[in-house]
Amino acid sequence: MKPEIPKVLEILAGKLLFDVAPHVSPAYRQSSVGVSAMLLGIVREEWDRAAARRIEENAALRALFRRAAPVVTDTDLRRRLEAAAASSDASFLVSELERANDALRALLIELHAQVEQEPSASARELEAAIWRELVASTERRKLAIAPF
Amino acid sequence: MHELAPRIAAYVQRRLPLAEAIEVFDVERIHGGASRETYRFRLRYRDGAQTIERRLILRRDPPGSLIETDRANEFAAYRAFHGTAVPVPEALWLEDDPSHLDYPFFVMEELSGLDASPQNILSPPYAAHHEKLALQKWSILGAIAQADPKKLGLVGIMKLVDPVDAWRRELDYWTGVIDEDELAPQPIMRAAIRFLRRNPPPAPARLHVVHGDYRTGNFLYDKEGNVRGILDWEMAHLGDPLEDLAWSLNRVWCWARDGRVGGLTSKERAIRIWEDASRLRADPEALRWWELFSSVKGQAIWLSSAREYQNGKNQDPVLALSGWWLMNAQDRAALETLGKLG
Numbered sequence: 001m002k003p004e005i006p007k008v009l010e011i012l013a014g015k016l017l018f019d020v021a022p023h024v025s026p027a028y029r030q031s032s033v034g035v036s037a038m039l040l041g042i043v044r045e046e047w048d049r050a051a052a053r054r055i056e057e058n059a060a061l062r063a064l065f066r067r068a069a070p071v072v073t074d075t076d077l078r079r080r081l082e083a084a085a086a087s088s089d090a091s092f093l094v095s096e097l098e099r100a101n102d103a104l105r106a107l108l109i110e111l112h113a114q115v116e117q118e119p120s121a122s123a124r125e126l127e128a129a130i131w132r133e134l135v136a137s138t139e140r141r142k143l144a145i146a147p148f
Numbered sequence: 149m150h151e152l153a154p155r156i157a158a159y160v161q162r163r164l165p166l167a168e169a170i171e172v173f174d175v176e177r178i179h180g181g182a183s184r185e186t187y188r189f190r191l192r193y194r195d196g197a198q199t200i201e202r203r204l205i206l207r208r209d210p211p212g213s214l215i216e217t218d219r220a221n222e223f224a225a226y227r228a229f230h231g232t233a234v235p236v237p238e239a240l241w242l243e244d245d246p247s248h249l250d251y252p253f254f255v256m257e258e259l260s261g262l263d264a265s266p267q268n269i270l271s272p273p274y275a276a277h278h279e280k281l282a283l284q285k286w287s288i289l290g291a292i293a294q295a296d297p298k299k300l301g302l303v304g305i306m307k308l309v310d311p312v313d314a315w316r317r318e319l320d321y322w323t324g325v326i327d328e329d330e331l332a333p334q335p336i337m338r339a340a341i342r343f344l345r346r347n348p349p350p351a352p353a354r355l356h357v358v359h360g361d362y363r364t365g366n367f368l369y370d371k372e373g374n375v376r377g378i379l380d381w382e383m384a385h386l387g388d389p390l391e392d393l394a395w396s397l398n399r400v401w402c403w404a405r406d407g408r409v410g411g412l413t414s415k416e417r418a419i420r421i422w423e424d425a426s427r428l429r430a431d432p433e434a435l436r437w438w439e440l441f442s443s444v445k446g447q448a449i450w451l452s453s454a455r456e457y458q459n460g461k462n463q464d465p466v467l468a469l470s471g472w473w474l475m476n477a478q479d480r481a482a483l484e485t486l487g488k489l490g
Contacts (some may be wrong), residue, residue, distance in 0.1 A: 010225045024180075026176045026177060027176070027178060027179075028176070028177040028178055028179055031179055032464065033467050034287055035466050036465045038469055038473075039465055039468055039469055039472070040478075042472050042473070078323040101332075102332050102333055105332070105333040105335050106333040107334075108335045109333055109334075109335045109339075110336045112335060112338070113337055113338070115341065115344060117477075131483075133490060134335060134336050134339070134479075134483065134488070135483055135488055135490070137335075137336075137479075138336070138476055138479050138480045138483065140477040141479075142476060142480075143472070143473065143476065145413070145473065146473060146477045147399070147400050147401070147403060147405055147473075147474070147475075147477050148399045148400060148402055148404050148405070148477040148478060148480055148481060
């Protein structure tokens with residue numbers, strides 16, 4: 001689409017912030033216009049990476065489950081890890097990728113809780129790998145305006 | 149004229165039956181936290197030969213609320229601390245009957261001519277007073293911790309808990325909020341909750357008043373660097389004072405994005421000031437527990453705000469912003485407290 005979507009959002013946010021907001025009263029409504037401009041700024045940042053970060057994360061989680069399955073002693077969980085590891089993203093629509101991501105992250109919670117209980121050295125290594133993935137997940141979601 | 153003006157005037161007449169010529173004017177909605185609708189207004193009336201004019205604040209329950217809170221607790225906290233070392237506006241009337249203004253509400257004094265913005269405090273003329281503001285901010289928090297809830301008349305209004313179970317009550321409550329309101333799985337918060345349950349903190353020696361949302365953004369300050377009013381007591385309760393200290397240190401309030409807590413000072417200095425004022429010791433391991441808890445509580449609030457907005461219950465854009473802006477930062481804060489961020 002031309003003009004490009006991030007450019008449109010950038011201009012709209014600027015118009016709201018500098019052209020519209022100063023003329024809005026009362027202060028509560030003016031502040032809401034400013035907040036709406038900030039939201040557009042976040043959408044602009046997210047737009048380009050939305051599919052990419054979900055595809056990357058879904059692949060990372062499937063790889064983690066592939067590695068985890070032999071370590072996990074719970075047979076039902078192992079079976080579900082193997083199934084998830086063998087799955088793939090059939091569609092690159094953000095909504096579809098998000099649905100898959102939600103399912104994978106729900107399984108990650110179960111895996112993490114289970115691995116914490118397992119005493120083996122391989123479980124500790126797997127736990128460290130889970131934490132690395134959780135840290136990576138926050139790097140993928142970082143926003144320019146975030147306080148931290 | 150704002151549609152609330154005549155209705156507020158009618159209410160004031162019931163509260164002040166001897167007042168004459170009651171006028172309510174300059175009613176304006178302001179940002180005052182997402183948990184209640186906040187309006188400022190001016191009240192003028194005649195009392196005998198005297199004309200009285202006051203600037204007041206109305207805090208009204210909204211149709212959708214970011215935090216399900218007990219307005220009686222908030223009102224009681226304002227009443228209890230008024231006139232003490234903890235500066236608060238005078239609370240006037242608490243009204244549970246929704247027939248007057250559609251929803252329950254309370255009215256309090258407006259402390260006018262002051263700022264509360266966590267962004268403005270970073271710039272002149274306030275920036276020159278950060279250390280002074282920090283000293284006052286954490287000294288006042290120490291005074292809240294030092295206060296005796298029984299002498300303040302808060303026992304009976306705020307729910308009692310065995311000090312041994314103070315952590316559990318809070319963790320259960322906020323975990324329940326996450327269970328109810330999450331729109332997507334939260335692997336970092338779930339891991340944090342498991343850690344907190346496996347490693348409970350030591351119990352406080354007694355119950356203390358906990359403000360519940362003590363941070364830059366919830367106090368009024370002046371241009372000379374004085375903290376003039378502590379606001380937003382809607383999550384006030386009895387519990388462990390380290391809960392408040394930890395919440396004030398939460399990484400998501402590092403508004404200057406440079407590690408200074410509350411945008412004001414180093415974490416170490418904030419803790420020292422609080423210890424001096426409260427005459428309590430912030431045991432590092434216990435404080436770490438409460439810091440991780442504050443990430444869980446924060447995330448629960450951001451998740452609630454996201455759900456409120458998505459459900460259409462409350463479409464104030466600030467609810468969407470807090471979800472987008474703070475959720476990932478809160479996850480990173482939890483990872484940092486757990487020592488996983490590197």
